[in-house]
Amino acid sequence: MRTMRFGIFVVVAALILVLALFAGPRMINPFSMSGTEREILFAIRLPRVVVAMLMGMALGASGAILQGVLRNPLADPYILGISSGASLAAALGLMSGFYFFGSLSVPVTAFIGAVLVSLLVGAFGMKRGGLWPERLLLAGIGLNFLFSAMLMLLMSVSSDDGLRRVVLWMFGDLSMADWTLIPSASIFVLAGLAIALWRSKALNALILGDEFAYSLGFAVQRERLIMFAAMALMTSASVSLGGTIGFIGLLMPHIARFLLGADSRVLIPASAVAGGAFLCLADLIGRSLMPPLELPSGTVTAIIGAPYFLYLLRRKDVLSV
Secondary structure: OHHHHHHHHHHHHHHHHHHHHHOOOOOOOOOOOOHHHHHHHHHHHHHHHHHHHHHHHHHHHHHHHHHHHOOOOOOOHHHHOHHHHHHHHHHHHHHOOOOOOHHHHHHHHHHHHHHHHHHHHHHHHEEOOEEOHHHHHHHHHHHHHHHHHHHHHHHHHOOOOOHHHHHHHHOOOOOOOOOOOHHHHHHHHHHHHHHHHHOHHHHHHHHOOHHHHHHOOOOHHHHHHHHHHHHHHHHHHHHHHHOOOOOHHHHHHHHHHHHHOOOHHHHHHHHHHHHHHHHHHHHHHHHHOOOOOOOOHHHHHHHHHHHHHHHHHOOOOOOOO
């Protein structure tokens, strides 16, 4: 039954991907495309859908990992300050005139900032040679507030028009998606996902408690560090692709857990598939609702995700990890 449900997950995600490709402000008939429509499909929509899938997969899987590592059902990849650190790095890069990477300057500086913040959070979360969930969570919350305040200060005293791009990017703007960043970002996302699936049995043990994991022969601190590294890789790559998208990392693991159970060997890939499909759908809504204007995908995910998450909170099993 669980295999059948996971198969349905994949089929629904594939259908949403196809819908996002051919639907929108301008419908495209896949069986009768003009030259202009073919150009729109392969140069604009396809890279945008691929970026949305990669980001959603990274955030969904990262949320499942983090909720298990921290044993906190309300944990989210962005709660550790990775997004605010990446946004601050991107803003600083724009204000300082850092255009060494040309059009890739914002994504590259954001990725560097996300990686540095991940290392900083990991350093603060270390104690007696290992990562401790409470220290990790508190360090992430503290750094998140610090970097967000620094970013707001920077934006309030700056008259740089380039910061408008950072503001849009902070809310998950996929309108600038192209093929340039996809190869490198997909390597990080798939590598993090592979590591997480490789250690999914250890994550199951960690969820049940450190003593239980020790009794099964797992090195708790090493496993926690590996899972944190996988989460940081995927989240950093996601932020660099299209900015910050809320609620996917928080909501998708709960939906997957409710439908498929709490086994991390199934939960992680299911959360990834659900996250990718959800972000593709949100992006489709954002660019189709008020053409030619586009709503940032992060805004759409929050508008859809927040009420549904409040609905899920009324179910008794939502807060079980």
